[in-house]
Each structure stands twice: as C-alpha cells, then as structure tokens.
C-alpha cells in the first residue's frame with residue numbers, strides 16, 4: 001500500500017523548479033524577451049517563442065480560479081486523505097498564470113472562487129518539498 | 139478538392155454486446171464488431187483493404203487482418219488522444235484514404251475490455267507508480283489523477299462564471315438515460331433515472347456526482363467507409379460524410395484541466411470549418427451526438443461547437459430539448475457513453491448512422507443531418523453526417 005501520492009520526478013527542464021521548491025521558493029520560467037511567466041517548463045516561450053529565460057521567484061500569492069473537493073479515492077494513498085482539495089490558483093504576477101496544487105488546512109465548505117491564497121511548502125514522503133496553498137486575508 | 143464533403147460514405151456498422159465483463163479477448167471483440175460491420179455492408183473481408191484505429195487501442199491492425207482474413211492491407215494508421223481524436227478521427231482518416239484512392243474500403247473501430255480490466259486498465263483508476271514524470275508530475279503529487287477530478291475543476295469554473303448548477307448537468311444524464319430505457323441493448327435499460335436520483339448520487343469530486351460520469355464497458359464497435367460512388371449499390375442506404383475535422387491547441391497541455399475562458403478551444407477550431415464544409419448551419423442539424431464522458435463537458439461542447447453561446451448551456455439543455463420524441467434536438471438517442479455503453483464514443487456514431495438510415499429505435503422524423511462529436515477537454519474530432527434520403 002502506497003502511503004503517499006506519486007512524487008514528482010525532476011526531469012531535464014524541470015529540475016530547477018523542484019530544486020527551488022526544496023529551498024521553499026516558487027519559481028517559474030520568465031521569458032527574457034517578453035517578460036512573461038509560464039507554468040510547467042517549456043523549451044520556448046509560450047507567448048513569443050523566445051528560447052531565453054530566467055528562473056524567477058514568484059510572490060506565491062494569488063486567488064482561487066477553481067477547485068474540487070475529491071471525495072472518491074482513486075489511489076491507495078487517497079483512502080485516508082479524502083476529502084482533499086485540489087485547487088487551481090491564478091498567481092498575482094500575471095493574468096491567466098495558473099497552476100495546480102492543493103489547498104490545505106481548509107474547511108471545504110468555506111472555499112470560494114477568487115478567494116486569496118498564499119503558497120506554503122509541504123514535504124512529500126520522498127523528501128521532495130511541494131508548493132501548496134492556504135487561504136489568506138491579503 | 140477543397141474538402142472531402144460527400145465523397146465518402148459510412149456503409150456498414152457493427153458492434154458487440156456492451157457488458158461489464160466480455161469474457162473474451164480484445165482481439166475477439168474487435169473481430170466480432172468489424173465482422174458485423176462487414177456483413178451489414180454486404181461486403182466480405184476480401185473487400186476491406188484499410189484499417190484505422192485509436193492509438194490507445196491494444197489491437198494490432200495486422201492481427202486483425204490475419205484474424206478476419208483480410209488479404210491485402212493497403213492502408214493502416216491510427217489517431218491519438220483516446221476518445222478525443224479517436225471516434226471521428228479514425229473515420230475521417232478512413233474517408234481521406236478512400237477519397238484519395240489509397241484504399242477502397244476502410245474499417246474504423248474501437249474494442250476494449252475497459253470495465254473488466256482484461257487488457258485495458260480502467261480509465262478512472264490512478265496509476266500506482268511511485269513517481270510521476272512529465273505533465274503528470276504537476277498533478278499526481280497533489281492527488282489529481284482521474285479525468286473526473288480534472289473535469290470537476292472545469293465544471294466548478296463554469297458554475298462560477300455562468301451560474302450553471304448541478305441540475306443543468308443532470309439534464310444531459312437524464313436525456314441519455316431516457317433514451318437508454320428505450321434501447322434494450324443499453325447497459326442501463328430498465329433502470330430509469332430521476333433528477334432526485336442524480337442529485338442523491340455519490341459525490342466523486344465536487345461538483346461531479348457519479349451520475350455525471352460515463353459508464354465503463356467491455357465491447358467493440360466498428361464502421362466501414364468507402365467512396366460515395368461505390369456506396370450506391372451496397373446493401374444499406376449510404377450515409378454521407380458531409381464534413382469532418384480534428385482540433386486541438388496549446389491549451390490542451392494541461393491534462394483535461396480546461397481553460398474554459400479561452401476564445402479558441404478544440405471545439406471552436408473544428409466548428410469554424412465543419413459547418414461551412416458541410417454547407418449547412420447549426421439549424422440544419424436534426425439529431426445530436428455529443429461525446430458524453432462527463433455531463434459538464436457536454437454542456438461546454440454545446441456552447442463551443444456553437445449550438446448556443448458560452449454560458450447559455452444551462453438554459454439550452456432545459457425544457458426537454460434533448461429528449462426524444464418531443465425535444466427539438468434529441469441527444470445520443472441510444473443512451474450514449476453515459477447510459478448505453480462506453481466504447482469510447484464509437485457507439486454514438488453507429489447510432490447516428492441508424493438515425494440517417496431511418497432504423498433507430500428512437501427514430502427522429504425526417505433526419506437529414508446528424509452532428510457527431512468526440513471527447514472534448516482533450517484534442518478532439520467531429521463530423522457532420524448526411525442521410526441519403
């Protein structure tokens with residue numbers, strides 16, 4: 001029986017993302033040409049196809065664009081965790097810059113779209129730190 | 139040749155029974171469905187010289203040709219993205235092959251033991267691998283695995299933006315179940331559903347309930363495509379492929395988590411050409427076959443393929459519009475993925491052909507045009523079929 005969800009396998013292109021998480025920093029590629037951020041590493045800029053970028057640290061603040069409270073476990077590690085909340089967060093840095101995560105320490109009934117959230121980090125059983133979010137007032 | 143409009147026809151349809159455990163191999167299911175389609179067309183295996191398949195299908199084209207006694211295979215290919223590219227993409231590929239003269243008669247099929255798990259693993263279950271790579275590495279560590287969970291995120295967003303409610307999603311499930319109860323071959327035949335049943339069904343991942351999700355099924359389904367001029371003297375009235383298309387975009391990268399505000403989606407991309415290519419408008423469609431993996435995605439497909447505006451799906455699906463015989467636009471008249479059987483959408487096309495031949499159980503009067511779409515939220519495919527009558 002697996003006691004945790006799958007750990008992320010850092011790959012060529014995503015290693016700096018996961019390494020920064022272990023340093024408790026949320027980073028994303030920021031295009032050197034058009035200055036836009038992108039989530040999930042890509043070799044070229046999604047917006048202008050430029051290949052030059054810098055790993056930039058984000059504020060980790062944003063708002064909930066959508067969420068789901070998972071109540072039916074489809075993975076062995078989910079059995080003891082349901083209900084848990086998967087959230088899509090739109091980060092303050094850029095309109096439409098959205099990432100998937102968990103919303104933790106929350107009463108599912110209290111979740112609303114556009115609610116403010118802030119990143120925090122939680123340790124996966126593998127030792128890898130994962131960015132997750134909490135509701136916040138600011 | 140600007141499009142393949144009306145140059146190819148579906149001339150044969152066949153399927154196995156739809157069950158929870160077929161008790162036989164996926165190859166056997168494929169051969170039975172294809173054999174039935176060849177028989178329906180009044181052809182013999184020697185007349186078939188092409189096979190198109192879903193990339194996800196475990197069956198091998200050459201295994202099928204050997205098993206069925208197809209002596210000369212001149213065309214074989216496959217289409218990606220499961221229930222998105224597969225259902226109409228394989229048929230479109232078959233049509234392109236016969237129209238260009240690469241083949242004479244091509245079979246498009248899907249066969250799987252998806253429910254029993256004998257050969258194909260159940261789509262609703264998560265992989266139990268210890269690590270996740272690629273796009274899954276950004277989802278699986280958070281317990282986001284199944285299509286249902288991903289679709290739930292989009293459904294919640296739709297509810298927030300447009301005021302859509304669970305009862306609107308229910309309309310789709312209710313229409314499909316209504317039709318399944320008129321179809322003795324349907325898995326859910328004899329099991330009527332009420333709005334209350336839907337609202338009381340188990341929550342899977344908010345706002346998605348069990349009765350918003352399609353069935354899991356063992357079975358096979360196939361169609362035979364040939365050139366329009368050859369179709370004229372075969373056993374069945376030909377059903378013309380008026381237009382067909384594939385669609386996808388860069389936003390499809392996030393699994394099935396949709397950006398529902400995106401002006402372009404896999405559906406809008408297809409719709410842009412599908413109707414002009416067929417020379418008709420939405421008002422000319424007599425019967426609808428929208429891929430029903432999850433009810434919210436059917437509602438979004440109706441909006442994005444242009445049957446109503448974005449955000450208006452909740453009103454469009456009401457008032458019995460989708461139910462035969464009184465509704466003006468009956469949906470998935472044999473019960474669909476939700477209530478007939480889940481052969482990854484192929485069974486919806488078979489029912490569309492029946493409607494255009496005039497042999498459906500829930501026969502819509504004077505059907506001339508059927509709209510058939512495949513699974514959205516992934517790169518997808520769609521087709522407008524035209525009856526000979």
Ligand SMILES: [Zn+2]
Nearest residue numbers: 031034045048
């Ligand atoms: Zn750029």
